[in-house]
Amino acid sequence: MNARITLTDIDRPREPLEVEVVESKARTMIVAVPGTIMEFQLRRSRDGAAFEGAIGGRYFRFDPSAPTTCVGAKGKPKTTKAAA
Numbered sequence: 001m002n003a004r005i006t007l008t009d010i011d012r013p014r015e016p017l018e019v020e021v022v023e024s025k026a027r028t029m030i031v032a033v034p035g036t037i038m039e040f041q042l043r044r045s046r047d048g049a050a051f052e053g054a055i056g057g058r059y060f061r062f063d064p065s066a067p068t069t070c071v072g073a074k075g076k077p078k079t080t081k082a083a084a
Contacts, residue, residue: 005031007042007060017060029062 007017019031022039029042029051042051042062050063 004034005062007031007062010059010061012058017058 003021004018005021007019009015009017017033019033022030022032024030026047027044030039031042031053032039033055038055040053040055042053042060044051048065050061050066052059052061054060
């Protein structure tokens with residue numbers, strides 16, 4: 001099973017996209033959109049920078065060092081460390 005992460009839309013930060021990590025390296029990450037056949041690549045310009053990439057006219061960012069918000073089993077948001 002692949003890890004799931006949440007990407008932030010640069011233009012629409014209130015509309016994140018949850019994806020599955022297919023492959024992760026130091027400078028690139030391939031992610032897949034669950035329930036579809038869509039995969040795309042995120043890249044980082046330098047070590048420690050956020051991963052960035054685009055799909056379908058939307059531009060996303062993922063910072064593995066930043067805390068993320070996810071929904072727990074009871075529907076309550078909780079803050080966790082992002083998985084890379």
